[in-house]
Amino acid sequence: MRIYPLSEGSFTIDQTKVFVPFNTNTENLQLRPKGSILVEIQPFVVVTDNDIILLDTGLGYFNNAGILQIHANLMAIGIDPSSVTKVFMSHLHKDHAGGMTYVHPTHQERFVSFPYAKYYIQKREFEYAMSEPSSSYIAEQIAILESFSGVEWLEDDHGTIDNLIHYQMTAGHCKFHQACWIKEQNETVFFGADVAPQLQQMKSKFVAKYDMDGKKSMEWRQLWWELGKIEQWNFAFYHDIQFPNYTPCKTV
Ligand SMILES: [Zn+2]
Known part of the structure; x- marks a missing residue:
């Protein structure tokens, strides 16, 4: 199994929840509005024996050549976007769900970005996103x-997809996060x-202000970090600027 981060770059966000591109080499972190956080936006592609699986889909921005960023990033590592077989969605906030669909630059019509793939989406998250528009959810994207017809709606709190992917609803960050x-x-x-x-959050006790239930997220992290050490998980960190992937040192 191989995993590749598909970084869309670093971004700074403040209370307005607008993702502003940020160059860590040339820009000064101190000059940002108070309470800003710096994050990478980084979906992943996992290549298994029989599947090409996307883990979330990025912001859905277009690059300078007019190509959807996630399509360009896949092509850059030799993966034809139409060969993606599965798209797993953790939740539908705009920095994760933006690339699920796109507006065609000339037709101005919206299309599914991976029409030959199955999209695995938590049904309750979709209904929530559609019914509670906010600065985090963009209904027209989804x-x-x-x-x-390619959507497989996940309706349970946990389950297994094709004997390959196990999912678990966690809440914590948002109501139906998985x-x-x-x-x-x-x-x-x-x-x-x-x-x-982010890696750093796994190692220290940290309650995030941007979480719906920060304590619950922290408890999950502590559990996962312990299990991950024992079972040698390869952690994929969607918002880590420095460590997209990390396997902790083994404990017995
Ligand atoms: Zn996010």
């Missing part, structure tokens, strides 16, 4: 998924998305 594990042979890729977004 509305067409309701009529897309994490997943991909297991093949003796390897485990773990994607905790926004409940486990």
Whole structure:
């Protein structure tokens, strides 16, 4: 099994929840509005024996060549976007769900970005996102998924997809957030998305202000970090600027 981060760059965000590109080499962190946080936006692609799996889909921005960022990033590592077989969605905040669909630059019509893939989406998260528009959810990015036959709606709190992906609803970050594990042979890729977004948070007690239930997220992180050490998980950190992937030292 191979995993590749598909970084869309570093961004700074303040209370307005607008993602502003940020160059860590040339810009000064101190000059940002108070309470700003700095994050990477980083979906992942996991290549297994029979599947090409995306873990979340990025912001959905277009690059300078007019190509959807996540399509360009896949092509840059030799993966044809139309060969993606599965798209797993942790939750539908705009920095994760933006690339699920896109507006065609000339037709101005919205399309599904991975029409040959199955999209795995938590049903309650979708309904919540559609019914509670906010600065975090953009209904028009996801509305067409309701009529897309490729969606497999996940309705349980946990379950297994094709004997390969195990998902667990966690809440914590938002009401219906879910994490997943991909297991093949003796390897485990773990994607905790926004409940486990950065390496540093795994190692220290940290309650995030941006979480709906910060304490719950912290408890999940502590549990996962212990299990991950024992079982040698490969952690995929969606918002880590320095460590997209990390396997902790083994404990017995
Ligand atoms: Zn996020």
